[in-house]
Amino acid sequence: MQPRDLSATSPYVPGRGIEEVARDLGLDPDELIKLSSNENPHGTSPKAVDAVTTRANEGLHVYPKAAHTDLTEKLADKWDLSANQIWVTPGADGAIDYLSRAMLEPGDSVLVPSPGFSYYSMSARHHHGEVAEYDLSKDGAFQQTADIVLDAYDGERIVHLTSPHNPTGTEWSREEITTLLNAVDDQTLVVVDEAYGEYSDRPSSIGLLSEFENLAVLRTFSKAYGLAGLRIGYAAVPEAWADAYARVNTPFAANELAYRAGLAALDDDDHVDHSVETAKWAREYMYENLDAPTFESAGNFVLVDVGDASRVAERSQEEGVIIRDCSSFGLPGCVRISCGTREETKTAVETINGILAEVAPT
The missing domain is CATH 3.40.640.10 (Type I PLP-dependent aspartate aminotransferase-like (Major domain))
Known part of the structure; x- marks a missing residue:
């Protein structure tokens, strides 16, 4: 017995998780920066964490x-x-x-x-x-x-x-x-x-x-x-x-x-405001400091034209910064970089610029 024909349906390809990449590279997850899934780098609203803990205990x-x-x-x-x-x-x-x-x-x-x-x-x-x-x-x-x-x-x-x-x-x-x-x-x-x-x-x-x-x-x-x-x-x-x-x-x-x-x-405006302001700062930092063309973004990520997305994403991952190869979106020349904290964003830009210098055509 087999399921119905699903061959026309392409599966969703998520960004790779820190634990998965850490196992592959033999690294401690704490050594990695994940900027591949557009997650909030400041984590969950503290008010939400308290509500979950309280309800779970009840x-x-x-x-x-x-x-x-x-x-x-x-x-x-x-x-x-x-x-x-x-x-x-x-x-x-x-x-x-x-x-x-x-x-x-x-x-x-x-x-x-x-x-x-x-x-x-x-x-x-x-x-x-x-x-x-x-x-x-x-x-x-x-x-x-x-x-x-x-x-x-x-x-x-x-x-x-x-x-x-x-x-x-x-x-x-x-x-x-x-x-x-x-x-x-x-x-x-x-x-x-x-x-x-x-x-x-x-x-x-x-x-x-x-x-x-x-x-x-x-x-x-x-x-x-x-x-x-x-x-x-x-x-x-x-x-x-x-x-x-x-x-x-x-x-x-x-x-x-x-x-x-x-x-x-919904009651934690401070957490949302901080998250949004950090993303705006990170977008501007990437626009101004990445050594590759960027596309203006209104999200918590920036699309970057790096020429060979698979190679740059792979090398970045090896250097401890996980970014998204956009080949699965039909954009094999581009990577997507989620907005991290200020420190994470600066590290990512420095890492990627080093890789771009290394892989640039001569």
Whole structure:
């Protein structure tokens, strides 16, 4: 017996973990700097850690119904929405799945960015959908506009946007998103993934939900809040079809500790502000000091054109700095460097500049 044919689905390729790399290189994990997965270098919100510890000590033997309700209401209040417009999910990827369940019939198509997050396509195919792509051009600095999407658009049921975009860091403007929402068919859902939204100075597209019934916006606690290990995220959706959540949600979508951590993290403005300010400093430091072309980013990472991504990433790893080879994104000339602490960022730049001097063509 075999599973169904999954050959059209390319697996998600995560950044390598410190423990994994340390074993391969025979190093102590403490000797390594991991800047490959866009994680928060300042760790988890201390308030979230306290909430998790307290709740774990109180017991985890009951289902997380109250915690789910509490987090939903708190997020709704944060964004000035009704509670039923918040779909709490296990990570933003869980929100992608829930929207696929709610919207896709077998054979429906989705339109996704290339390069982009592979799970958009994976989720569509898991739900028996088809996938089309719109291209973000390296020559055009990966600019994102309505025209670029509409040139490839052919009535797809879901159109995925990412702002800030991973791995390039580019953003959508409010004007361009509004143009796209008005241009697509009434039965096309535009999904704006704002996983890195806290790092951006632009307003969230959640503010457009009162105007459009064909919009959903994704958010996560994995990045600025430092809760990647707990897998907690959410979608914000129009009130007109918000009740679909109860029909596509898995029972008790996220776990008790994730809910409690999310609730506490929402109150820890100091941790988020510090994380965002460090990322802004690190981006500027990389722009100014790396000996290779960089692309301006609104996320907690910078895309760098190094010529031979695999070689540079491998050498950097050997030197103790783990960065992301973007060949899996279809960008074999580029690496993505997450924003670390100031010390980590300075070490990474020095290390990579040394490698670039070593591998530069003569």
